[in-house]
Amino acid sequence: MAESSQYTPTTKYVVKARFEVEGVVEKPDVIGAIFGQTEGLFGTDLDLRELQKGGRVGRLEIELESKQDRTSGIITIPSSLDRASTALIAAAIESVDRIGPCDAKVVLETVQDVRDEKRKVIMNKAKEILRKWVVEDQPSTDEIVKEVAQSIRSAEVVNYGPENLPAGPEMETSGSIVLVEGRADVINLLRCGIKNAIGINGAKIPQSIIQLCKNKEVTAFLDGDRGGELILKELMQVADLDYVAQAPSGKEVEDLTPKEIMKALRDKLPPSKVSVERRVVRPPMELPEKISEAAAQLRGSLEAILFNESGTDLMRIPVSELAEKLPETQGIHTLVFDGVITQRILDMADQKGVKYIVGDRVAEGVRPPMNVKLMTISDLLSGR
Numbered sequence: 001m002a003e004s005s006q007y008t009p010t011t012k013y014v015v016k017a018r019f020e021v022e023g024v025v026e027k028p029d030v031i032g033a034i035f036g037q038t039e040g041l042f043g044t045d046l047d048l049r050e051l052q053k054g055g056r057v058g059r060l061e062i063e064l065e066s067k068q069d070r071t072s073g074i075i076t077i078p079s080s081l082d083r084a085s086t087a088l089i090a091a092a093i094e095s096v097d098r099i100g101p102c103d104a105k106v107v108l109e110t111v112q113d114v115r116d117e118k119r120k121v122i123m124n125k126a127k128e129i130l131r132k133w134v135v136e137d138q139p140s141t142d143e144i145v146k147e148v149a150q151s152i153r154s155a156e157v158v159n160y161g162p163e164n165l166p167a168g169p170e171m172e173t174s175g176s177i178v179l180v181e182g183r184a185d186v187i188n189l190l191r192c193g194i195k196n197a198i199g200i201n202g203a204k205i206p207q208s209i210i211q212l213c214k215n216k217e218v219t220a221f222l223d224g225d226r227g228g229e230l231i232l233k234e235l236m237q238v239a240d241l242d243y244v245a246q247a248p249s250g251k252e253v254e255d256l257t258p259k260e261i262m263k264a265l266r267d268k269l270p271p272s273k274v275s276v277e278r279r280v281v282r283p284p285m286e287l288p289e290k291i292s293e294a295a296a297q298l299r300g301s302l303e304a305i306l307f308n309e310s311g312t313d314l315m316r317i318p319v320s321e322l323a324e325k326l327p328e329t330q331g332i333h334t335l336v337f338d339g340v341i342t343q344r345i346l347d348m349a350d351q352k353g354v355k356y357i358v359g360d361r362v363a364e365g366v367r368p369p370m371n372v373k374l375m376t377i378s379d380l381l382s383g384r
Helices: 002-006 027-038 048-053 083-094 115-136 141-154 183-191 207-215 226-238 258-266 271-279 289-298 319-328 343-351 377-382
Strands: 013-021 061-067 070-079 102-113 158-160 165-167 176-180 197-199 217-222 243-246 303-307 313-318 334-337 356-359 373-376
Touching (some): 013 083, 027 048, 027 070, 048 083, 070 083, 070 102, 083 102, 102 115, 176 183, 176 207, 183 197, 183 258, 217 226, 226 243, 243 258, 243 271, 289 303, 289 334, 289 377, 303 319, 319 343, 356 377, 373 377
Parallel strands (some): 176 197, 217 243
Antiparallel strands (some): 013 070, 158 165, 165 197, 303 313, 303 334
16 A cells, blocks of 8 residues: 555554535535534544544545535545444444535545555565575585485385385384384384384284284384274284383374474383273262262172163172173163173173273273273272
8 A cells, every 4th residue: 555654653544435525615624524523422532533632543634526516535534543443433434424514425435454565565575585595595415415315214114014014124123113003103203213113004903013013022102092092902902012102192193293202102001001091980980979879888799780871770780690691781881890890891891882880990901992981999989
């Protein structure tokens, strides 16, 4: 906007309105009509005279022309007010319906942001600086070659096995391997100097991975999302894992920084500890008070109670009959029993759609299903 230079440095917006008058008037008539007919509309805070005195509104510019007993022209008002106040001033100008002794009509044309021009100037200058910077600071040929060579080393991925799994160049010769989910994860680990990673490439575990896990120390390094949990569940069923590491919650291995990668691998845990710690729910647990009371009464009884979703007990049986009755009973939501939560009980509960299991303790090395939450009676009662 070429005319922005005539405004003060504090000017933010310029209100422009066109007026038509049924008669001949002069500039003082237009200015007087604007001040007079907007006075008191919004109190002293938005009175044009007061705003002009305080420098919040600039000098009113009037351009007009009279022909054949009609006068038309443009009203220009610079504003240092905020958007809302400037909009009110613009609307107030349109309310002027008489200039001098004549009927008039005022129509708002635009409210221009004079800072747009300043932004354009700054952007053009920034582009010029950037062009100069790039040309003057262009890297030497040696630096370019070095950077390209580093990039090639970072992408030094090989294919392994009949499934053509992506792997680091030292995966086969290393005594330990890092299982990741895919090619992008392998590349990210290569950037950190970890060259013994191999990608699973899907939720179904390839036979090559299963065989590798028999002969090497294996760390499964998975994404911190549900997909990673599902792959871990599958791995635990078919492969021999030594350790499990996981990206922070909601993050993927391919997006981790070197610092995050090294921390995750330092914090790796044995699979049995990971499965229990990640799946056993700690208080509070979303169970009715009635179930907590039943759990307290079951201690020392060697009995089990099966509850439906509404908290009504479906059956009370000896723990010794649990493996027989569990598959036969429909609508079980919560299982509470005075006994050890074993893998057999967990698998049967998962097949029946059980959501919560509360037992005296959890057996070592169990692999809890994804949809079943576990808790000990002690933990449940301590959260009451």
